[in-house]
Amino acid sequence: MEKKEYQKLVKKTQPKPKRSNNLIKAFLCGGIIGSSCEVIRLLLINYFEIKKDASISIILLLLIGLSCFLTSFCDFDKYVIKFKAGLIVPITGFAHSIQSSALDYKKDGMITGLGANFFKLAGSVILYGIVSAFIFCILKVVFYG
Amino acid sequence: MASFTYKDVYINRFYSIAGKYENNGVLKNVNKYINDFYYGEKTIEDCEIKMQKEVLKDLVNNKTELIAGGDLMNQITATSSSVNELNISFLGLYSACATFLSSIIILSNFIQGKFIKEGIGITSSHNLSSEKQFRFPVEYGAIKPEYSTFTCTGSVGCTISKYPSKIKIKSSTIGSVVDYGIKDANNMGAVMAPSAVKTLIDHLNYTKTKVEDYDVILTGDLGKYGADLFKTLLSKDHGIVIKNHIDAGSIIYKKNQQKYSGGSGPVCLPLILFNNILQNKKYKKILVIATGSLHSPLLVNQKHSIPSTSHLISLEVER
Numbered sequence A: 001m002e003k004k005e006y007q008k009l010v011k012k013t014q015p016k017p018k019r020s021n022n023l024i025k026a027f028l029c030g031g032i033i034g035s036s037c038e039v040i041r042l043l044l045i046n047y048f049e050i051k052k053d054a055s056i057s058i059i060l061l062l063l064i065g066l067s068c069f070l071t072s073f074c075d076f077d078k079y080v081i082k083f084k085a086g087l088i089v090p091i092t093g094f095a096h097s098i099q100s101s102a103l104d105y106k107k108d109g110m111i112t113g114l115g116a117n118f119f120k121l122a123g124s125v126i127l128y129g130i131v132s133a134f135i136f137c138i139l140k141v142v143f144y145g
Numbered sequence B: 001m002a003s004f005t006y007k008d009v010y011i012n013r014f015y016s017i018a019g020k021y022e023n024n025g026v027l028k029n030v031n032k033y034i035n036d037f038y039y040g041e042k043t044i045e046d047c048e049i050k051m052q053k054e055v056l057k058d059l060v061n062n063k064t065e066l067i068a069g070g071d072l073m074n075q076i077t078a079t080s081s082s083v084n085e086l087n088i089s090f091l092g093l094y095s096a097c098a099t100f101l102s103s104i105i106i107l108s109n110f111i112q113g114k115f116i117k118e119g120i121g122i123t124s125s126h127n128l129s130s131e132k133q134f135r136f137p138v139e140y141g142a143i144k145p146e147y148s149t150f151t152c153t154g155s156v157g158c159t160i161s162k163y164p165s166k167i168k169i170k171s172s173t174i175g176s177v178v179d180y181g182i183k184d185a186n187n188m189g190a191v192m193a194p195s196a197v198k199t200l201i202d203h204l205n206y207t208k209t210k211v212e213d214y215d216v217i218l219t220g221d222l223g224k225y226g227a228d229l230f231k232t233l234l235s236k237d238h239g240i241v242i243k244n245h246i247d248a249g250s251i252i253y254k255k256n257q258q259k260y261s262g263g264s265g266p267v268c269l270p271l272i273l274f275n276n277i278l279q280n281k282k283y284k285k286i287l288v289i290a291t292g293s294l295h296s297p298l299l300v301n302q303k304h305s306i307p308s309t310s311h312l313i314s315l316e317v318e319r
Helices: A003-013 A019-047 A052-073 A076-083 A092-108 A110-117 A123-144 B044-059 B074-082 B099-112 B127-134 B188-207 B223-238 B268-277 B297-301
Strands: B002-005 B010-018 B066-071 B089-092 B118-125 B154-161 B167-178 B216-219 B245-247 B285-293 B308-317
Touching: A003 B223, A019 A052, A019 A076, A052 A076, A052 A092, A076 A092, A092 A110, B002 B099, B002 B188, B010 B044, B010 B268, B044 B066, B044 B074, B044 B118, B044 B127, B044 B154, B066 B074, B066 B099, B074 B089, B074 B118, B099 B118, B099 B154, B099 B167, B099 B268, B099 B285, B099 B308, B118 B127, B154 B268, B167 B188, B188 B223, B188 B285, B188 B308, B216 B268, B223 B245, B268 B285
Parallel strands: B066 B089, B066 B118, B216 B245, B216 B285
Antiparallel strands: B002 B167, B010 B154, B010 B167, B118 B154, B167 B308, B285 B308
């Protein structure tokens, strides 16, 4: 069999991801996390007299802390595989990627292991986040003054 | 193609350690099971070294002249660390998941050539150390497609010598490197299937035999989808319909364990060979094809295709 013919055969036989199924799971999971966070935020504003801006920060910290804790002590990776983007988009994915790298390399030394690999997965998010912020800032200044 | 026929080469003893997921009933008479990924050690790398040390502790005796083997870690660290302090000649090998058979073939050739009398072939793999090495950090929930495979945890070693036993190595073929342009590092079955077909055909031509002459043809870790491709390639290109085929990776995990397309890793094939196929009395003539995907994360990132290789041995078991 020719190489191209084989590559076509492989593409034809390999199972396709169930996109609609994944979409519903991610939507429901992300939606539940988002709505419960909104409920907590309203409770913080109404019952603990916390300002609106501070309440958002508290919710973000809560999500980051929870994600790191679950990555370290529970099978968070298995739930991520199950619920996909629904569980990692609400900021938790970033914390999860850093925490999992840190756990992997903690035994390889503080500098050569933990320090060097801490942002192994999250590094690209930070780098391209900064680059795109820079570009959009310039565009904003040029077009809107 | 390098193929060899042997007259007096035998597998005398074997020792196997399997991980917690492999402990499911398919494997029989495994010498030791480990219940976690650490085996009392601090790191996963130390766990793999300890598994190999346990295997060697049981197999090494004063007749052992050479140890040949390898694993999946960078610089085959686990094997070179485990043979440290033994003071026996050591040959480190790497053919990815086909490493175990490459060690058996090399030892058989040395024994048939009367250069040595007895040697040990050893391999190991560890799910977490391979994930760290080839994929993502262990605790990271990377989403894998259904056709990917799950690296088995365990270590297997066997003694090969000129002293007669019930398991005789009849012949072998060292495969060439085959590349069909597959770039998906998750689809190892598709990468390895063409090389398995090529080595099988080369061996059948060399020995002038047919697939029906063997009781079972055991492939390494093609997985469910890779095994289908293997059969399709055989029938389309060579007109061979294979009915006595078993893929070690496809059967090592039960259906309810949900390990994607099946198991993989250099330890997958020897675990099934020694602790399932050789325990079954109906199999006398066995053809074993170890498939190895020579996957380098570096070259995959640079958009290169993945080459693969397959080695083959033919066994005859006296029942």
